[in-house]
Amino acid sequence: DIQMTQSPSSLSASVGDRVTITCRASQGISNYLAWFQQKPGKAPKSLIYAASSLQSGVPSKFSGSGSGTDFTLTISSLQPEDFATYYCQQYNSYPWTFGQGTKVEIK
Amino acid sequence: EVQLVESGGGLVQPGRSLRLSCTASGFTFGDYAMSWFRQAPGKGLEWVGFIRSKAYGGTTEYAASVKGRFTISRDDSKSIAYLQMNSLKTEDTAVYYCTRVRVIVSDYWGQGTLVTVSS
Numbered sequence: 001d002i003q004m005t006q007s008p009s010s011l012s013a014s015v016g017d018r019v020t021i022t023c024r025a026s027q028g029i030s031n032y033l034a035w036f037q038q039k040p041g042k043a044p045k046s047l048i049y050a051a052s053s054l055q056s057g058v059p060s061k062f063s064g065s066g067s068g069t070d071f072t073l074t075i076s077s078l079q080p081e082d083f084a085t086y087y088c089q090q091y092n093s094y095p096w097t098f099g100q101g102t103k104v105e106i107k
Numbered sequence: 108e109v110q111l112v113e114s115g116g117g118l119v120q121p122g123r124s125l126r127l128s129c130t131a132s133g134f135t136f137g138d139y140a141m142s143w144f145r146q147a148p149g150k151g152l153e154w155v156g157f158i159r160s161k162a163y164g165g166t167t168e169y170a171a172s173v174k175g176r177f178t179i180s181r182d183d184s185k186s187i188a189y190l191q192m193n194s195l196k197t198e199d200t201a202v203y204y205c206t207r208v209r210v211i212v213s214d215y216w217g218q219g220t221l222v223t224v225s226s
Contacts, residue, residue, distance in 0.1 A: 032211075032212075034212045034213070036152070036213075038152075042218075043204055043216040043217060043218050043219050044144075044152065044204070044216050045216065046212075046213055046214050046215070046216070049210065049212040049214070050210070050212075055214055056214070087151065087152055089152070089154075091211055091212050094157075094168045095154055095168075095170045095171065096142075096154040096157075097154070098151055098152045098153070098154070099151075100151050101151050101152075
């Protein structure tokens with residue numbers, strides 16, 4: 001199975017900050033990488049697919065990059081509604097696997 | 108508007124069975140693959156399995172942790188995806204989510220249904 005490792009596991013940031021989360025795959029996955037946002041008690045929301053393509057309706061403050069084994073999710077200017085847990089997921093091969101999540105908290 | 112609504116969750120004893128349903132609306136259900144995920148209390152997301160559209164054979168894939176116990180099926184005439192769960196274990200306790208799959212990645216998620224396996 002492909003292991004996905006996110007860093008950091010949690011971070012504290014202020015409104016307006018630029019935030020970057022990294023995700024590393026244990027082997028190359030091309031660009032078969034998605035990012036999801038989950039708020040407490042809610043279902044996940046799809047943000048990005050194919051490493052850098054925004055899902056429909058997702059604001060452009062979210063961006064993704066990377067290929068192979070190293071990926072990043074960037075939030076350009078953190079807003080109150082962005083405080084949540086973010087997960088990366090590879091879909092290059094079965095089983096699809098997730099990172100452990102990065103919790104973005106208010107500083 | 109795409110909507111996915113899971114149902115069928117509840118409390119079940121270990122070793123028993125349960126069937127979850129995912130009722131879809133707002134899109135042509137038969138054109139899309141569907142997937143199931145789960146999230147144990149306080150834990151991260153875990154992929155459960157996937158069913159292709161009939162155009163791609165309607166075949167399935169499963170996580171090793173559920174293979175042989177869980178079965179995903181679909182009824183395109185009713186726009187429903189099912190997750191049949193047999194021989195349930197306490198470690199299957201989780202919120203179960205269904206998703207629509209587009210270009211081999213989930214784009215829309217349902218609100219989830221809680222399954223508690225306990226005696």
